Amino acid sequence: MRARRKWGNRAMRHFIRQRSFGLVAAVAMLVLAGTGAWPASAKARVLIVTSGDLPQYRAPIAAFERRTKRPATLVQLKGTPDVARRRLERAAAEAPVEAVFALGGRAVYLAREVLPSTPLVFAMVLQHQGLDLHGPVTGVEVQLPVESLFARFKMLLPTLHRIGVLYGPTLGPEAIERIRRAAAAVQVELVAARVRHPDEVAGAYRRIRTRIDALWMVPDPVAITRDNFAYLSHRTRNDGIAFLAFSENFVRAGALMSIAPTYETMGEQAAVLLERLLESPGHPPPIQPPLGTRLVVNTEVARALGLDRTATLLGSADELIASEGP
Known part of the structure; x- marks a missing residue:
């Protein structure tokens, strides 16, 4: 009985150490994401964040990636708001994020919540004025003038x-x-x-x-x-x-x-705006109508x-x- 209790205590201590290590690692990743203290080998990239997996997003994303040539990671925000937020936080913790291309209102809102100071370009957002966007933000209107x-x-x-x-x-x-x-x-x-x-x-x-x-x-x-x-x-x-x-x-x-x-043109416009925004984050270019x-x-x-x-x-x-x- 004593040997069994001793083994059980060792197993429990090992389990706690493993869980603690995982928690510390997760916190460290978030700290790195917030401070920019990444390894020298880590390359900055653009997060392409979408409000779900709508077919309409595919054309602007493809056009954006062709035009910008910057490394990019796609993050599709699905599920409840909490699930979507955690998905975005994990993606932001994997490597430095130099900018965000957000498609849809949900993507824009969560991107500003998780990465409030990161340059952001949006597209395909109805009534973006209601999102109260501040900081290094610009985008392409979804409606024609x-x-x-x-x-x-x-x-x-x-x-x-x-x-x-x-x-x-x-x-x-x-x-x-x-x-x-x-x-x-x-x-x-x-x-x-x-x-x-x-x-x-x-x-x-x-x-x-x-x-x-x-x-x-x-x-x-x-x-x-x-x-x-x-x-x-x-x-x-x-x-x-x-x-x-x-x-x-x-x-x-x-x-x-x-x-x-045209969705393709919106993606190309967003890529051009991204380059201008990264050149001068303190003076974001004005939001553009679709061309x-x-x-x-x-x-x-x-x-x-x-x-x-x-x-x-x-x-x-x-x-x-x-x-x-x-």
């Missing part, structure tokens, strides 16, 4: 005179006024209807449908749900109204067309609206597709 967007709408649809928009609380008065000015600049009247809940969308559309030639879909989680999109794509087609989306996925599901940034655009047109919807004979619209499309259903 509304002024250039409305100019394209008018060029592609010359008979456009009144455009409707359904929006929720995320769009404030200043944003609506900017949209109104952009529409007026190309002789188009804006007919805006505010909704507070997804259930109000159908009624809001019915109130404005006789006053508009087109309905512009803004990326608003209140106004655009799966059910509301299905309703609007069906009703606008029957009412002879052009449904203008912000993503080609919605065009495949039944909208007339989308004018959206490249891609026009996708649904030929079935165009035919239903009598727009298939409009050479300007179909001839300008980067891709012509048919509906796949909502």
Whole structure:
């Protein structure tokens, strides 16, 4: 019995030493990450951090890596916030991090939490203003400037005179006024209807449908749900109204067309911004609008609206597709 107890005590001490060593090692890695006290052989790299594993991230990442040529490590933030944070902390502890390329709002938020002073370039983030970003940060807007967007709408649809928009609380008065000015600049009247809940969308559309030639879909989680999109794509087609989306996925599901940034160009822009940011972290370059655009047109919807004979619209499309259903 005494020998067994002695062996058990030795095993327990060994177990504690092993756990203690592991804990000390983990803490040491985090300290190294925070102080930059890495071995001379450790090479600095860029962390490419994504908000999950969305297919849309692949093109900008590939373009970014081709353009920057810097060593990079991909970190996909999946799971709960705590799990995602630990994944990012482990990646940051493996080697020095000279910069972060973050895609999606979750990636940006956690990157600033874990690496608050590391230069960061973001892309594909809706409403980045709400993240309250400070320090060495810049990025590429996910949305095109509304002024250039409305100019394209008018060029592609010359008979456009009144455009409707359904929006929720995320769009404030200043944003609506900017949209109104952009529409007026190309002789188009804006007919805006505010909704507070997804259930109000159908009624809001019915109130404005006789006053508009087109309905512009803004990326608003209140106004655009799966059910509301299905309703609007069906009703606008029957009412002879052009449904203008912000993503080609919605065009495949039944909208007339989308004018959206090209993901490859966004990745290239991010790489250029990264180099400028690393040259002068104290003076980050301004956030840029996306440069490249891609026009996708649904030929079935165009035919239903009598727009298939409009050479300007179909001839300008980067891709012509048919509906796949909502």
